[in-house]
Amino acid sequence: xxxxxxxxSPPWRAVSLLLVTCLVWVIHHGRFSxxxxxxPTDYSGDAHEVLARIKAAAEGVGVPLAPQRIExxxxxxxxxxxxxxxxxxxxxLLLGALSRWTGIFLAAxxxxxxxxxxxxxxxxxxxRWLRVRWEWAWAGALLxxxxxxxxxxxxxxxxxxxxxxxxxxxxxVWLVARSRRxxxxxxxxxxxxxxxxxxxxxxxxxxxxxxxxLLWALVAQWLGPGRRANLKVGLAxxxxxxxxxxxxxxxxxxxxxxxxxxxxxxxxxxxxxxYALKPVEMFIPPEFHRADWLAFFGQRYRRWSEWHGEAFxxxxxxxxxxxxxxxxxxxxxxxxxxxxxPGQALTAxxxxxxxxxxxxxxxxxxxAGFQVFxxxxxxxxFISALVLVFLMVRLSRLTAGWPAGLRVGxxxxxxxxxxxxxxxxxxxxxxxxxxxxxxxxxRELGARLEAALPAGARVFxxxxxxxxxVVPPHRLTDYEHFRPYLATxxxxxxxxxxxxxxxGRWQRELETESVPVLVRRLEEHGFGALYLNRKGFGDRxxxxxxxxxxxxxxxxxxxxxxxxxxxxxxxxAEPRPPFARSFSAGRGWHVRPExxxxxxxxxxxxxFFNPLPVPVVLAASxxxxxxxxxxxxxxxxxxxxxxxxxxxxxxxxxxxSVEMRPGLNVFRLETTxxxxxxPGGRGPLRVIGLRGSAVGPxxxxxxxxx
Numbered sequence: 001x002x003x004x005x006x007x008x009s010p011p012w013r014a015v016s017l018l019l020v021t022c023l024v025w026v027i028h029h030g031r032f033s034x035x036x037x038x039x040p041t042d043y044s045g046d047a048h049e050v051l052a053r054i055k056a057a058a059e060g061v062g063v064p065l066a067p068q069r070i071e072x073x074x075x076x077x078x079x080x081x082x083x084x085x086x087x088x089x090x091x092x093l094l095l096g097a098l099s100r101w102t103g104i105f106l107a108a109x110x111x112x113x114x115x116x117x118x119x120x121x122x123x124x125x126x127x128r129w130l131r132v133r134w135e136w137a138w139a140g141a142l143l144x145x146x147x148x149x150x151x152x153x154x155x156x157x158x159x160x161x162x163x164x165x166x167x168x169x170x171x172x173v174w175l176v177a178r179s180r181r182x183x184x185x186x187x188x189x190x191x192x193x194x195x196x197x198x199x200x201x202x203x204x205x206x207x208x209x210x211x212x213x214l215l216w217a218l219v220a221q222w223l224g225p226g227r228r229a230n231l232k233v234g235l236a237x238x239x240x241x242x243x244x245x246x247x248x249x250x251x252x253x254x255x256x257x258x259x260x261x262x263x264x265x266x267x268x269x270x271x272x273x274x275y276a277l278k279p280v281e282m283f284i285p286p287e288f289h290r291a292d293w294l295a296f297f298g299q300r301y302r303r304w305s306e307w308h309g310e311a312f313x314x315x316x317x318x319x320x321x322x323x324x325x326x327x328x329x330x331x332x333x334x335x336x337x338x339x340x341x342p343g344q345a346l347t348a349x350x351x352x353x354x355x356x357x358x359x360x361x362x363x364x365x366x367x368a369g370f371q372v373f374x375x376x377x378x379x380x381x382f383i384s385a386l387v388l389v390f391l392m393v394r395l396s397r398l399t400a401g402w403p404a405g406l407r408v409g410x411x412x413x414x415x416x417x418x419x420x421x422x423x424x425x426x427x428x429x430x431x432x433x434x435x436x437x438x439x440x441x442x443r444e445l446g447a448r449l450e451a452a453l454p455a456g457a458r459v460f461x462x463x464x465x466x467x468x469x470v471v472p473p474h475r476l477t478d479y480e481h482f483r484p485y486l487a488t489x490x491x492x493x494x495x496x497x498x499x500x501x502x503x504g505r506w507q508r509e510l511e512t513e514s515v516p517v518l519v520r521r522l523e524e525h526g527f528g529a530l531y532l533n534r535k536g537f538g539d540r541x542x543x544x545x546x547x548x549x550x551x552x553x554x555x556x557x558x559x560x561x562x563x564x565x566x567x568x569x570x571x572x573a574e575p576r577p578p579f580a581r582s583f584s585a586g587r588g589w590h591v592r593p594e595x596x597x598x599x600x601x602x603x604x605x606x607x608f609f610n611p612l613p614v615p616v617v618l619a620a621s622x623x624x625x626x627x628x629x630x631x632x633x634x635x636x637x638x639x640x641x642x643x644x645x646x647x648x649x650x651x652x653x654x655x656x657s658v659e660m661r662p663g664l665n666v667f668r669l670e671t672t673x674x675x676x677x678x679p680g681g682r683g684p685l686r687v688i689g690l691r692g693s694a695v696g697p698x699x700x701x702x703x704x705x706x
Contacts, residue, residue, distance in 0.1 A: 009128065013138060014121070014124060017124055017141055021120045021141075021142060022113060022116075024146065024423070025116050028423055029041055029426070030432065038106055039105055040104075040109070040435065041112065041154055041155050042156055044477055045156055046157065046479065047155040048479035048486070049482065050108070050156065051104055051105075051108060051155075052482040052485060052486065052496075053086065053092055054095045054107060054111075055096070055099070055104055055485065056073075057092045057096025057097075058096035058097070058099045058100050058104070059071075059072065059096075061081075062089045062092050064089055064250065064251075065247060067082050067251060067255040068082045068084070068251050068255070070496060072491070072493065073492075073495060073496025074497035074503070075458040075492035076458055076492070076526060076575075076577060077503050077504075077611065079497050080498060081498065082256050082257060083252065083257070083263075083264050083498060084467075087201075087203045087248070088158070088159050088162055088201065088203070090248070091111070091162060091201075095107045095110075098110065098111075104486060112158070115162050115163075115164070116145045116151070119141075119144055119145040119150070119164045119166075119167075120142060120144070120145035121141070121164070122166075122168050123140055123141040123145070123167045123385065123388070123389075125167075126167040126171045126389065127393075129171060130171075130389065132389075133396040133399075133407065135407050135408045136395050136396040136411050138411060139392070139411040139414050142415045142418075142419065143388055143414075143415060143419070144167065144385055146418075146419055146422050147381065147384045147385075147422060148312075148313070148315045148316075148422045148424070149380045150163050150384075151422070151423070151424075152286075153313070160203060164198065165198030166385045167385050167389070168191060168194060168195035169195045169196075169206070169210040169213075169382075170347075170382070170385055170389065172214070172237055173210070173213045173216075173347070175188045175191065175192060175230075176192065176230050176233060176237070177221055178220075178343065182230045183229050184229070184233065189233050192236075192237040193237055195210075196240040197240055197244050199241050200240065200242065200243065200245040201244050201245070205373060206378075206382075207245060209354075209355075209382050211238065211241065212351075213347060213350070213351075214234060214237065214238055218238075221234065257503070258498075258501050258503070258607060258664055260586040260587050260666050261498075261500050261501050261584065261586045261587070261607065262500035262585065262589065262591055263500075264467075264500065267372050267374050268371060269362075271371065272371055272376070273358075273362060274308075275310060275374045275377055276309070276355060276358075276362065276375075276376045276377060277314060277352065277355040277356045277357065278309075278356070278357055279356055281301075281314045281377070282314045282316045282321070282324070282380060283315075284298055284315065285312075285315060285421075286312035286424070287299045287312065288425060289421075289424075290420065290423070291420075294421075298312060309375070313377060314377050316384055316387065317418055318417065318421045319388065319414060319421070320387050320391075323388055323390050323391030324387045326391065326394065327342065327348065327387055328345070330342055331345035342390075344386055344389070348383055348386055348387065351379050351383055351386075352379075352383070354376070355376035355377070356376075361373070361376045395414075438483075440560065441559040441560035441564070442484070442487040442559065442564075443487055444559070445484065445487065445558075445559045445566070446484060446488040448557050449484070449488060449529070449557060449566060450488055450490055452555075452568065453528050455490040456491070456492060457528040457571075458492045458493075458494070459484065459491055459492065459493050459529040459531050459566070460494045461481050461533070462541075463533070463537070464507045464508050464510075464511040465478075465481055466498070467479075467495070467496050467497060468499070470499060473537075473538075474535060474536055474538055475536075476533055477535075480533060480535070481493070481533065482496070483564070484531060493531070494507060494527075501584060501607075501609075502583075502608055503609045505580040505582065505609070506580045506581075509580060509581050509582065510578070515551070516551060519548070519551065519569060521578070523569050523570055524572050525575050525578045526571045526572060527569055527571055528568065528569055528571045529566050529567065530553075530569060531564070531565070532544065532564070533564055534562070535563050541565065545565065545567070548567050553567050553569065555567070577611035578611070579611065579695075580608065580609065580695065581694060583606040583620070583622075583693040584607045585598055585600070585604070585605075585606060585690060586605035586666070587605045588601045588603055588604030588605055588669075589601075589604050589690070590684040596691060597625060597689040597691050598689065598690045599685070599686045599689045600669070600687060600689070601685070601687050602670065603669070603670050604669045604690075605666055605668050605669075606666075606669065606693070607664055607665065607666050607667070608660055608664075608667075608695055609664055610660040610661060610662055610663060610664075610665060612662060614662060615659050615660060615661050617657050617658065617660070618657075618658055618696060618697070619654070619657065619695070619696060620634075620654070620658045620694070621652055621653065621654045621693065621694050622634070622652065622653045622654075622669075623650055623651075623690070623692045624644065624651055624652070624653055624688060625647070625649075625689040625691060626646035626648070626687070627673055627687055627689075628647070629645065629647040629648075630645070630646055630647075630672040630673025630674065630688075631643060631671065631672045632645075632673070632688055633669070634655055634667055634668075634669055635667065636658075636665070636668075641658060641667070646671065646673055646688060650691055671688045673687055674687070675687045
């Protein structure tokens, strides 16, 4: 039975918790001066994407139900991220608004700190609701706020640091399943709805795990007491969570600009095994634990294990492990005595059974194709919150007869031990110096570019990278092309265009041209500068820079560290929009080509983007192969444009005159060729293979010249 909440305790206790939570964050990250606060905690990889999202939010992008279009990225057409699932939009909009006054990096730091405070406050509220003594609720809240698998993710995985709805979600589930006083107008009903709204607006993984627990709570209430009020509140909470989730992600359906394109996020069954929860990882300290004798076990695991996903992130910490062992022991004891299992044990058991490698998540992914939620190791945040609540409830009861001073001392000692265990080692001074140097270099380069280029000038970035989740060449890291965007306010950049989309295909094609042709076309398209990140070139772009100098492009800006170089161009006064020269593969095609051939199914889609406001008539040709002999036809709607016979020998399908309407043009290929596997049964299912495509004359002079 869930009891009514405890009486309100003096506010200084909660205030002291928040102050200590702040102090721990400040000390760990070394934020002791105004200069320190103006530097991000991370400035590489996924952290750049998070910072770009804050920057975009400051520019008005991220409003639910609206198109997610960033005008300053994906130049000249803009970067449309409506197809890209982005959680926590309300919080990002808050940070974006804040960054207009504070700057992006200070806003990001304040956001991370706010996430820790929210998690601590949420856990403290739940523990006090469950009548845990304040000192143990205080200690548990501090431990949950700095749970290893949440805090260690940091800026790069900001969405998972925002775990404050998890304790409230667990309380909501327990209230629905067990409370005798739950009603619409009760505090419990309000808690359920707030938790549901927070989970619906947050990371979808958290909603997935909580939704399962809510369903079990409804089943337990239905088969047990059958209180209609509990069932109504539980169903309403589920409806609120789904409604908020639908609103916050509605642009995926409302504003997707190329719904027939390949998905931006590619998931497969293998990922559901690699990133599933490995229960042993909940008990293995990380290899970079601050205590060497504990780090030894993580180092051994890294050496002995051959299948790493997000290794060590599920670590529960010594306090969480103690709670888990205590809960497991109690469950075994009750089983032996023939008594009902504790509700927390049933909850934890289900979460492990679902999320563990080889568990229900893999059955569902394999037989039902539900592979989008591959990283079920992230369920550890629920398990951690659950076992910490259990531990604090038990310790509160166990020490009820102790003197107050002894209880407080024991709780503080537990919190200190847990923090020392869970907090990763602080960043080395060299890393902090590197972040500071990178940020200062970007600021200087950004200021010089904005002084040299007119407002709204376009900058083309090399190497060309799609967005999101691509493997960059050489030493370049993913999302690093966001750096000049973060450091400027009035320039447009080519990076950020969604991958697999016809709008951005011209970039990939143009990259392969010779330097003279590349420069000429960029100037025709109105680009005022060419940005090179040397880390993306085998020769650090020395060859290209020499060619540019030989062509007379000698106005060059370089970042302080020498990795970023910008060459000023001479843009046309009357720029023409860029055209792609080939189709973009969409639905039905395999994501990755194999030996120069992209294999597809019986029905596949192709798309072409016409940026002009008027139709143009072009010729189209496709080089195709078939797994076996069959016929293939090119269709637009109900109109068949061309057909050909395919087989092992390449054949060409030609449509002499195809009207490309303004905007996106979608075509489909249908074939009668039977499916087959590659050599030895490996590779994608082979039906029809696309070796190449071309779109060109006849057409307008603008298109032909491109």
